[in-house]
Amino acid sequence: MPAYSTLGRLPQSGWLADPLLNTFIDYPEGELARLVFHELAHQVAFAPGDTLFNESFATAVETVGAERWLAGRASPDARAEYARAEARRTDFHELTDRYRSEFTALYASPASDAAKREDKAALLARVRADYATMKATRWNGYAGYDGWFARADNASFGVLASYTGLVPGFEKLFDREGRNFPRFYAEVRRLAALPKAERRAALAS
Numbered sequence: 352m353p354a355y356s357t358l359g360r361l362p363q364s365g366w367l368a369d370p371l372l373n374t375f376i377d378y379p380e381g382e383l384a385r386l387v388f389h390e391l392a393h394q395v396a397f398a399p400g401d402t403l404f405n406e407s408f409a410t411a412v413e414t415v416g417a418e419r420w421l422a423g424r425a426s427p428d429a430r431a432e433y434a435r436a437e438a439r440r441t442d443f444h445e446l447t448d449r450y451r452s453e454f455t456a457l458y459a460s461p462a463s464d465a466a467k468r469e470d471k472a473a474l475l476a477r478v479r480a481d482y483a484t485m486k487a488t489r490w491n492g493y494a495g496y497d498g499w500f501a502r503a504d505n506a507s508f509g510v511l512a513s514y515t516g517l518v519p520g521f522e523k524l525f526d527r528e529g530r531n532f533p534r535f536y537a538e539v540r541r542l543a544a545l546p547k548a549e550r551r552a553a554l555a556s
Contacts, residue, residue, distance in 0.1 A: 380425050381417055381433030388416030395536050398543040404550060407517035408539055414518075415525065439490055444515065446485065450478045451508040458505070471505055478503070520554030 378386065392412035398404045421430050457470050482500045486492060499507070521539070528534040542550040 379432045379436065380429040381421050382436060384417040384420045385413040388420075389413035392416075396539045396543045398547070398550065401543075401547055401550070402513045403516050404543070404547075404554075406514045408521055410514050411518050411521035411525065415522075415530075439493060439495070442485055442489060443496060444511070446478065446481060447508055447511055450474060451512065454505045454508055474505075475503065517551075517554055524554065 389409045389412065392409035393405065395412075396405075396408060417433070421433055425433070453474055454471070457467060457474065460467070462470070479500050482496065486494070486496075524538060525535050528538055542553055545553070
């Protein structure tokens with residue numbers, strides 16, 4: 352991918368507020384495209400104090416942007432690798448969504464703190480066992496998520512939701528705007544200027 356060296360200089364050019372390390376240039380093409388589209392999306396619209404809105408918007412943009420870039424510019428091998436990565440990403444989110452619901456129920460229960468700590472440890476052991484099975488049976492041993500599961504605690508599952516919770520609403524908005532990025536961005540900027548409750552209601556509708 353010839354653009355790797357150029358993309359690696361984006362922070363020095365002041366285009367991105369987040370660090371874009373030179374180690375990222377070794378990412379598969381589709382994953383690097385996702386990263387760049389995600390970070391650039393944060394330059395388009397920002398709602399102060401609303402991480403869920405901001406990150407879900409960037410996640411929606413990265414998904415559509417990477418798919419369009421791959422369709423028009425990537426090799427068949429790169430598209431195949433991206434499809435494998437996307438399948439793993441879907442598996443990961445399905446697994447973590449299921450356990451996030453269990454953590455939510457656990458912490459909302461009337462159980463004692465000691466019982467909750469014990470049940471939390473059991474939940475983490477179960478999710479890691481399920482991950483190991485998924486890795487062996489569905490991912491052909493792919494280990495890219497090992498670090499996340501090794502460090503995961505109940506808070507980690509909550510953080511994931513901030514990147515995906517409003518994505519379906521943004522995808523519907525993108526469709527409503529004719530899958531036209533300038534129109535979509537204009538509407539997202541309009542929503543970002545609204546009070547939080549109003550923007551959430553607009554996305555939900």
